[in-house]
Amino acid sequence: MSTRPSLKLLNYHGVPIWRNVVFIRLAMQALAALVVISIIWLLATNLMDNAEKRGLNLSFRLLSTNAGFDVPYSLIPYDSSNSILYAFMAGVANTLRLVGIAMITTTVLGILIGLARLSSNFVISGLAKVYVEIMRNIPLITFAFFLVFGLLAGLPKTSEAWHLPGIGSMSNRGIFLTSVDESSSLTPWLVIVLVGVVAAYLLHRLYLKNRGELRLFGIRLNRGFTPIVLLILVAAVGWIAQPDAPFVFDQPELKGTNFVGGMKLTTELFAILTALTVYIASYVAEIVRGSVQSVPKGQVEAAKALGLNYWQVTMNVVLPQAARIAVLPMIGQWVNLTKGSALAMVVGYAEVFVVARTAIEKTGMAIQIFVMVIAFYMIMGAIFSLLGNWYNRKVQFEGR
Template sequence: MSTAEAVIAETAAEGQARQRRLILVLLLTIASLLIFWGSASAFYYHSPTGMFADLARWVGDIAAALVTFDGGFLQWLGRIGIAVIRVAPLFSAIFIVGVALRLRNWLVREHPRPASANPLFDRHFRGIFSELVIFTLLAAFLWWITGNTVENLHRLKGDQVVGFDFLSSTAGFGINQILFIDYAETSSYATAIMVGLINTLVLSFAGIVLATIIGFIIGIMRLSHNWVISKLAAGYVEFFRNVPLLLQIFVWYNAVLKPLPRPRQSIAVADSIFINNRGVYAPKPLFTDAWWFVVAAFIFGIVASWFIARWAHRRQMETGQPFPVLTTALALIFGLPLLTYGLVHLLAGPPVHFDYPVLRGFNYQGGMRIIPEFIAMLLALSIYTGAFIGEIVRAGIQAVPHGQTEAALALGLTRGQMLRLVIIPQAMRVIIPPLTSQYLNLTKNSSLAVAIAYPDLVAVGGIVINQSGHELEVFAIWMLIYLSLSLATSAFMNWYNAKMKLVER
């Protein structure tokens, strides 16, 4: 029935009932807004007009934060964050009005004929009505908890309540793994948190790569027809995924620390790599300007391989003649730089020098160093996650019907071609989505590093909380960073998934 017909068919009694319902909606909306307003004023602003004064100030704050890009990226982000969070509850008022409008529209257009004169017995009306009530209560609750927090912070800390300005104060503490950026005790809290973030990223990245390798090996081992190999893989999976990760971290940390000697009795490999209970020390390469020729050759190799692969693919499509792409690419990517290296060495002397670690005083100085905490974390995370990935890989391969194998072989593909062109692409479709969650898990699990003194984001943030007393702010930074890391990882994996998915025509 169209709207026009409905309106025409309306009786006088129905019209009255409709009128009553609309008046009720109006009253409800006003009541909801009053509760919302009242709770906001009572719990948060302490005056009925405070909301508007604050709103004006927040807009000013956001503008100021955008204009004065002064202290550090985190601080700047934090200021905008605070302003947005403060304005956010106001959106709930808009939402209340929105629900009310929707209710009105719906009553007038789609449901003009009341099922009953009493709106409370009208199923649809009740549904939307309860939505309004629940939302109003939720808004009041939000005002209450934020108001409560602000109030308590005020009482404890006085006027300088919450804010990210502390991030520019001097950190004052040391960190034992600093990568890519400069950090000293005189640096700011913001820099310290960046150091922690980089440590988390490095650990997660290395963990993801290693866990994927372990997982694929284990997954394929489990499908082996060799009884010993498949049972070995099954045992690995059952053991490592059923023992709590934190326990594994402690075990690995002790397993790494205990058997290793003191620095003065280090295990030396070829007199350049030293292993002791302070970590692994290796020579650090120092590059001369001539080194860039080698890098250029490497990049050229990659680009050239890509073009060759494209050309070979096209030629094979047209003429059916295959081309040895893999060997050519390997030769270009690795052979060419090696050749350049040799040439540079002959013409301009060695393009790379090494800074060897030397035992001085308590420990080795110079060179590159991997701290034992990193090794323990990497082992624990990748072995634990590897067990899960192993199962995912097994499931993915088993999900490809056997008929595909038979068909591929019947077409005359070699076993390698069959795997590469038929089985793996189909298995990947099943593997990628759960693999994404494992990558996310690994990243988040890396926060357990705090247990063994690996200075990751959580460990460093914890120190900052304790030394500065700004826990809400650091918690906000933690959540924001982990959220962005997870979203970035899943965005990448979604892109990869879309690429790998069967193209349906």
């Protein structure tokens, strides 16, 4: 008789049905599903009943009405005649901008501090340890408050802003940088540059034909330099020949009390970005330290024996292996970062939660809009998890 468990549900060698493993498993699954579904049904109907009784309108209709409020420093073009739903999306875009930049800065700073923590230099590792310990023991909201009011108090007024001529300025309204914009002559100039590239390539082919030797008026032309010089010459002629330059530099100018033009990074975004970066980086540093330490010592010793220097060992041997271990905890920190971005509310950066609060004031749709905010953060978390799992599968050793 085979010992393999049969999938026969009924009359399995005389075992009564309530002791049949297959049946018990199926029954438990069904029961669990039933319990969950009935709880959800109960809560949903309860919500509907109570909302009806309180006269709460649970429709989303008001989302399409005019917003009538501003979403300051919006990433996507926005004005107050857009719908409330669009204002919400502008808030979402602002959150994504904050999270996107912060993900890069936290990861870079975290890796640097994590490596500093592992340094054999006592001072460097000591400082990194102090940093990590301090940051991990301060609540993020306290730090954000401290930072934004420190910045507001410490930075000068716009009329006395710190200038870096030609580049930008910094004041308590934010950092304003000169931006590079295209002008009408950009397209013809790009065509000329393309011609230069083609010419340089042809010159390169000519060198190959002549076995790397080319002479002009008896002077031997350097093989590496000449095509580049040709390209630069063509580009320069194209630049000068046209009435206006292909690029214009948009310098921020003080108009009234604010700078106009150029690029701007408001104090609010700068503050919350710095707070999140400095704070989350301390956690990332610990993840990096832990995963680097868990790379087998033999790997490093073998790499050193091959004659690789410190950076080569770190970048090519240690970090790629540490990344496998670090990926899942890192995803966790990015999710933390996303949730922490809601603290932008205290510093005045108009991310999704601030917009949601204003929209609730405007429409009274507290339940609907909170559901939307929760759904947004859930979707963000799910996307991070999916990406993490995908990357994790990709980098794991085969056959494990």
